[in-house]
Amino acid sequence: MEQDIIRLNYSKEVKIMDNRQNSTNINWYPGHMAKTKRQIKERLDLVDIVVHVIDARIPKSSFVRDIDSFTGNKEKIILMSKYDLCDKEKTNKWKDYYESKGYKVVLSDINDKNVCKVLISKILESMDTVNKKRESKGLLPKKAKVMIVGVSNVGKSTLINKLVNKKIQVVGNKPGVTKSLNVIKINDKIDLIDTPGVLWPKIEDEETGLNLACMTIIKEEVVNLDDIAIHILEKLNSGYKDKLYNLFGIKEFDRDNIVEVYETIAKNKNFPYVDGDVPFDRVSLFIVNSIKNETLKEITFDEL
């Protein structure tokens, strides 16, 4: 790799390579996440059902690894959010996979009117199981207390707003918007508890970290922008060549030619050179923003 860097003789290339060498450990586990898990645990006695929200574009990477350690054996429903943005063929296989593991799964496109109906019916179904258990212990049936749990920016608060049809919870396309646990009454049968996004203490591999970063689940300052951009390009190169071409004008590429890829994108987009150098930062930002502004969609980055 060192030889490549010298041969290419591009200052930014050195930076890109260096950052990638150091980026295998993406770790971002701020204190407030540990606090959230503690608060969830403290309230667990009140909770009947946990809705685990994951991003349909990264159904494996956004699955909270240690969820059982702070939500115990509560009834769980997996909600795959942003279904409108995913590669449905791939994500449907993940749905089957999670169902085969015994989870109830709901596919959620927030603009689809049916989502709330489907989720409410799954919640009431799960609550039946809870109430049957209560009955066997001589206890009366109760109202469902449902906790919404998941990584940041997957749409937990948006979902709650949709369920109550009001903007009760603040939402935003960045991690860490919800700061505390909040109880919201949905109807006579269901109360929901919104929670701040959580992660697990150590992200196990670079792939997971970069997948989380490109869906803006990890704070941007934590991961190098070039790393996220190159990760997106590589994902398109391996699985979505049509999108690589349509959005960035690249047919396919070899990792060793990443500088030429940046040059081509800069040229196609008319991004001016900076002091005679390829505008790497601008190109990276353009690539990363393509997911944020939803011009790059119908993608699923986790393989089953």
Ligand SMILES: Nc1nc2c(ncn2[C@@H]2O[C@H](COP(=O)(O)OP(=O)(O)OP(=O)(O)O)[C@@H](O)[C@H]2O)c(=O)[nH]1
């Ligand atoms: N395209 C699309 N966007 C969605 C969907 N659901 C939520 N969003 C967007 O995702 C972003 C994050 O939504 P939030 O509801 O704030 O996410 P959150 O999980 O509560 O995030 P934290 O509070 O930071 O943990 C917002 O910009 C929403 O508009 C969906 O089904 N499709």
Ligand SMILES: [Mg+2]
């Ligand atoms: Mg929120």
